[in-house]
Amino acid sequence: MSDPETDTVRNGVDTATLFATLDAVNAQRELAKFQFRVRNQWVGGTHNRSSFSDFSGAGGEHEHVETYTADADHPNVLVGNDNGPTGAEYVLHALAACLTHGIANIAAARKVNLTEVTSTVTGDVDLQGIFGMSDEVRNGYSNIRVSFDIKGDADDETLREIVEQSRSRSAVFDVVTNGVPVDVNVATA
Amino acid sequence: MSDPETDTVRNGVDTATLFATLDAVNAQRELAKFQFRVRNQWVGGTHNRSSFSDFSGAGGEHEHVETYTADADHPNVLVGNDNGPTGAEYVLHALAACLTHGIANIAAARKVNLTEVTSTVTGDVDLQGIFGMSDEVRNGYSNIRVSFDIKGDADDETLREIVEQSRSRSAVFDVVTNGVPVDVNVATA
Numbered sequence: 001m002s003d004p005e006t007d008t009v010r011n012g013v014d015t016a017t018l019f020a021t022l023d024a025v026n027a028q029r030e031l032a033k034f035q036f037r038v039r040n041q042w043v044g045g046t047h048n049r050s051s052f053s054d055f056s057g058a059g060g061e062h063e064h065v066e067t068y069t070a071d072a073d074h075p076n077v078l079v080g081n082d083n084g085p086t087g088a089e090y091v092l093h094a095l096a097a098c099l100t101h102g103i104a105n106i107a108a109a110r111k112v113n114l115t116e117v118t119s120t121v122t123g124d125v126d127l128q129g130i131f132g133m134s135d136e137v138r139n140g141y142s143n144i145r146v147s148f149d150i151k152g153d154a155d156d157e158t159l160r161e162i163v164e165q166s167r168s169r170s171a172v173f174d175v176v177t178n179g180v181p182v183d184v185n186v187a188t189a
Numbered sequence: 190m191s192d193p194e195t196d197t198v199r200n201g202v203d204t205a206t207l208f209a210t211l212d213a214v215n216a217q218r219e220l221a222k223f224q225f226r227v228r229n230q231w232v233g234g235t236h237n238r239s240s241f242s243d244f245s246g247a248g249g250e251h252e253h254v255e256t257y258t259a260d261a262d263h264p265n266v267l268v269g270n271d272n273g274p275t276g277a278e279y280v281l282h283a284l285a286a287c288l289t290h291g292i293a294n295i296a297a298a299r300k301v302n303l304t305e306v307t308s309t310v311t312g313d314v315d316l317q318g319i320f321g322m323s324d325e326v327r328n329g330y331s332n333i334r335v336s337f338d339i340k341g342d343a344d345d346e347t348l349r350e351i352v353e354q355s356r357s358r359s360a361v362f363d364v365v366t367n368g369v370p371v372d373v374n375v376a377t378a
Contacts, residue, residue, distance in 0.1 A: 012234030045201030072286035087287030098276030140363035
């Protein structure tokens with residue numbers, strides 16, 4: 001898909017396929033409906049593992065090239081065995097990943113060749129919330145900061161516009177800043 | 190840490206250490222301040238990779254036992270090369286992971302022995318939002334559903350209460366349902 005010899009591939013993004021996909025969805029809006037899924041299994045202690053195998057969208061069911069897995073655990077200082085990052089750390093990864101997905105696509109669409117995109121994401125949290133020690137402290141992060149370093153064959157203003165467009169069209173940025181209704185159901189039998 | 194022969198270990202959670210940790214934080218609330226961090230690097234196309242190495246909390250700096258990494262990419266149907274789940278899928282994993290961290294700890298504290306905790310998390314998203322095709326469609330998930338199967342040596346009501354307490358004290362559930370302020374900074378030099 002990413003043949004650097006062709007005109008349409010930039011930053012590893014096949015812009016011809018990208019624009020054709022957008023045209024197809026624009027002509028048939030039902031194709032835009034997606035459902036993503038994970039399945040999680042408790043391993044022991046605070047250690048658990050999610051698998052990512054399938055999703056629906058573009059009018060059909062799809063499987064990932066392989067079933068991906070991600071382990072999560074609490075670190076030792078939070079009484080876990082540190083078999084992976086915490087769920088809270090994966091939120092920061094999800095945000096960095098989604099913004100960077102968008103930056104690559106948007107830069108390619110604007111014919112900007114990127115040479116480097118790195119980011120650091122930090123989140124501050126006061127655990128008095130989850131420990132139930134204060135009603136005035138929330139459970140989650142009080143704030144999150146994302147710091148991008150981006151380089152490419154465009155001027156400073158254009159590179160900043162690419163990041164801004166990605167931010168303004170990011171699924172995860174929207175979820176993390178605006179929230180989503182979440183239903184939790186339980187079966188015990 | 191998880192010696193099944195001792196009284197204090199249940200579900201792989203060392204409850205003596207858990208309660209001692211809560212007591213220490215309760216006596217010195219500054220210990221509750223944590224900062225989690227990820228560093229993300231663009232690999233090519235929509236493929237990028239985060240690393241999880243260090244965080245601060247409990248009055249000091251900490252390193253994970255090893256530096257964990259997570260790859261993210263768009264699937265083929267979204268013009269990526271499917272080198273990993275999307276950022277949006279990692280949000281669902283973060284939520285399942287955080288709720289399951291809490292279930293293990295809370296069950297252990299309540300002296301409930303768990304035998305199985307699995308969950309499926311689904312999120313519905315209409316990509317007309319991120320594609321900029323409709324101002325009335327949000328970028329992120331319209332809704333998320335979490336379905337737990339939980340089994341252990343407690344009655345139905347107790348098992349449901351454990352899930353509910355985890356939900357009510359989950360950092361990621363709070364972030365995903367209520368949102369967090371996010372600052373995005375860009376350096377181009």
